[in-house]
Amino acid sequence: MSTDERILIGHGSGGKLYRDLVGDVFVAAFSNPVLDRLDDAAELASPGARLAFTTDAHVVQPLEFPGGDIGTLAVAGTVNDLATAAARPLALAAAFIIEEGFPLPALRRLCASMGRTASSVGVPIVTGDTKVVQRGLADGVYITTTGVGEIVVAHRLGADTVRPGDLVLLTGSIGDHAAAVLAARGEFHLALDIESDCAPLWHLVAVALAAAGEDLRFLRDPTRGGLTTVLAELAESSGLGIEVEEAAIPISAPVQALCDLLGYDPLVLANEGKMVMVVGPESAAAVLAALRAHPLGRRAAIVGELTEAHPRRVALRTAFGTRRVLDMPIGELLPRIC
């Protein structure tokens, strides 16, 4: 925990400060075997079925951006967290904190986006709540979405199940969401045509599960903290090393241009419609083919491999043939991205 005993913007990142806050405050207060795993979705000990349970607060600014809005994001983010547990979404709950004076037409647009996005993966929004705070005490609207899903596989996925030789797949290009939101803020007067990748990935994950079966060992959506954070956490939790091939990582030209211009590392930028998958080597080709046949996985690629060579470290082989270690970022470059 920081020696300055106050919440910093960086505590809201997906990086080291965030993890420290979660451990020192939340796990300390609520500790139990399910929470302590710190998975994106918790497994519920429910009678009769294996259920996954996940919640996400959404505070993105601007509320509407190319490729989506806070409504799309609120549904996609929660569906994707369920998907990381191989869970088909059963039902969503949505809680709105709205600033006094917020225009109702904008609220209707955001809700229409939520409804459309939820329908696209066949999940109903079954319950909700609304609170209104005085003008100035929120930034338009904050939406917390919570999901319950049914885990559809018999085997357990997780960082502790991956093995040396397993391959790391990425379902598409990185950085699109963060870059789209950043460009939409208009601070840099960029005329780049970048759309957020914001999308619910349950169907894409189902396709991979069908192709890999038990060979699909780990799923994680690289949101806050980006691909680097997912891989750094995976290396730490699995005790294995990861070799990553920079040239294999899909990235769109405008996102690369924005990163070059502003000096951002695309590997730490947030994504909202991508999944990182670890797959046994025998099934990797089948999964890759299945992903590429799906509209949301056309640019899927094998980007890395688990190894015993350098335990708990992620090594990136750059396009120039050099190697560098990928460390978890401390805070977050871009706040209010999701």
Next chain:
Amino acid sequence: MSTDERILIGHGSGGKLYRDLVGDVFVAAFSNPVLDRLDDAAELASPGARLAFTTDAHVVQPLEFPGGDIGTLAVAGTVNDLATAAARPLALAAAFIIEEGFPLPALRRLCASMGRTASSVGVPIVTGDTKVVQRGLADGVYITTTGVGEIVVAHRLGADTVRPGDLVLLTGSIGDHAAAVLAARGEFHLALDIESDCAPLWHLVAVALAAAGEDLRFLRDPTRGGLTTVLAELAESSGLGIEVEEAAIPISAPVQALCDLLGYDPLVLANEGKMVMVVGPESAAAVLAALRAHPLGRRAAIVGELTEAHPRRVALRTAFGTRRVLDMPIGELLPRIC
């Protein structure tokens, strides 16, 4: 919907404006058979078990008040919404939106309250999320709590199951939560000793279920909008009338004093540790005795009766022997109460 197409503070109340917002915006965008029932907790079509699912955003100010804090409230509110569906709480999710600069010791205190309150009803907090917004864009901390519970009864509860002659029970005194929060705001320089009733009621509801079985037909916690709103909604949904005896409604002396001083109607004040129950006449005495034997139900009372005499209307017989109709409040007297 208001002709002024913007969100008003009153849209966050439990009253008519709130119901209009829910219908015109949220149900319009998300409509499905489960949501459209507008119950405090939704029933999930889950394989193998009947589950209840509910979410609540908490934005109370001040964050700490006599008798509890936003952490106690966040857990109790969600447990109580599950309890209205006769559901034993299985797991909670908590999402925090925190203002930059918020003191960590205060966050630790609120989390300790959440942990304690959750432990007191045996429910683990299994998953969560944290977002940080810039200074000024939240009021300290907002907490959205979502719960999953197992419905423990075979019969269905609901406003459509109540019958003429059924009795309305209230598990204790009204107005304590709103009055405690109001007094804690210090605006009126009141030296009244009022504590919030904030408490999770699952055990109390279990006691009533054990005593009444299928004769327990309806449960609702009178939060925003108070007892009046619960009864007005019940009358409307059931198509029956309700006779209420003012003299039978428990109210503490300091809450009554505050209402007399400031001109508030205690019947519309929010409660966070009370339940309204509708019970068949054969079981009412047994339920009342069981409630009174429980620490959270010592002041339980029979306060009214369902009747065919005046469909969809709630008639209050006042302490002076006169009668007045209880209409649902339009907005909310006291914002940011929960």
